Amino acid sequence: SQTIHQWPATLVQPVGSPLSLECTVEGTSNPNLYWYRQAAGRGLQLLFYSVGIGQISSEVPQNLSASRPQDRQFILSSKKLLLSDSGFYLCAWSGNSNQPQHFGDGTRLSIL
Amino acid sequence: QKEVEQDPGPLSVPEGAIVSLNCTYSNSAFQYFMWYRQYSRKGPELLMYTYSSGNKEDGRFTAQVDKSSKYISLFIRDSQPSDSATYLCAMSVIGNTPLVFGKGTRLSVIA
Numbered sequence: 001s002q003t004i005h006q007w008p009a010t011l012v013q014p015v016g017s018p019l020s021l022e023c024t025v026e027g028t029s030n031p032n033l034y035w036y037r038q039a040a041g042r043g044l045q046l047l048f049y050s051v052g053i054g055q056i057s058s059e060v061p062q063n064l065s066a067s068r069p070q071d072r073q074f075i076l077s078s079k080k081l082l083l084s085d086s087g088f089y090l091c092a093w094s095g096n097s098n099q100p101q102h103f104g105d106g107t108r109l110s111i112l
Numbered sequence: 113q114k115e116v117e118q119d120p121g122p123l124s125v126p127e128g129a130i131v132s133l134n135c136t137y138s139n140s141a142f143q144y145f146m147w148y149r150q151y152s153r154k155g156p157e158l159l160m161y162t163y164s165s166g167n168k169e170d171g172r173f174t175a176q177v178d179k180s181s182k183y184i185s186l187f188i189r190d191s192q193p194s195d196s197a198t199y200l201c202a203m204s205v206i207g208n209t210p211l212v213f214g215k216g217t218r219l220s221v222i223a
Contacts, residue, residue: 006155034210041120043215044156044200059210090155098204100146101211103155 002027006091006104014112019064019078021107023091026072031093033074034101035066038088050074086111115139118201118214127223131188135201135214138182142203142212145177147186150198150216159199160186191221 003026013019025031035047046059048066056066063082067075074091088108092101118135125131133147144163148156160175162168168175174187184203188195198216 041215044211044213046210049210092155098144098206100144100158100161101202102158103148105155106153108153 002093002102004091004093004102004104006089006107008107009105010108010110012110012112013081015083016080019076019081019085019109021076021089021091021109023074023076023104024072025093028072028093028095030071032096032101033068034092034094035074035076036090036092036103038090038106044090048076081111083111085109115212116201116203116214119217120215122218122220124220124222125191127191127193127221129191129221131191131195131219131221133186133188133199133201133217133219135184135203136182137184137203137212139203139205139212140179140182141205143206144204145175145184146202146211147173147175148200148202149195150200152197156200193221193223196220 006023032051034049036044037047038044048056048058050056050068053068064078088106090106091104094101116137147160149159150156162175162177165177165179172189176185198218200216201214202211204211
């Protein structure tokens, strides 16, 4: 069966510091991969999605970037964190664009 | 008008009640409809996945889609305290991504 792993579960970072969040999927090949941010009362906002290695689509302009160095690995990064980057970050995968997405357990990021 | 509207609640019901959760949407191109359950500090978990109009049942859960009214529902029968969570509806267009989510309805089932 397929599983998705995200780490760390919780992260506290100072303003201006870099960020790297990692997501890996097991038990499937060539998944679609997604990064979402969930803010209280605002629902899930899609940040990036990828249909293959090195292929990244960005949904909103922001202080973040994403990379997919391997088939089942998706990384969310920032060079300098802003206070507004605080939130709950979720990684998800799907088999193809018509299949439902399955989520990891997220990373709660607090910026001080 | 927002693309997907979902009453945030909170909704509080006694154990054993039938719960009805709903979403309305504006984009008639949506063809795939999903319901996710999210416990506090966890990622959303897929509950139901339906294509186009109709009903789908899985245990105590029934999902309904009415494309003519642009309205989807999730019914929970014999609700349990373990059903207490936030329920998110989501939908997508055929062959397209991303999913569009409602903001979620917070449900509490009281023992």
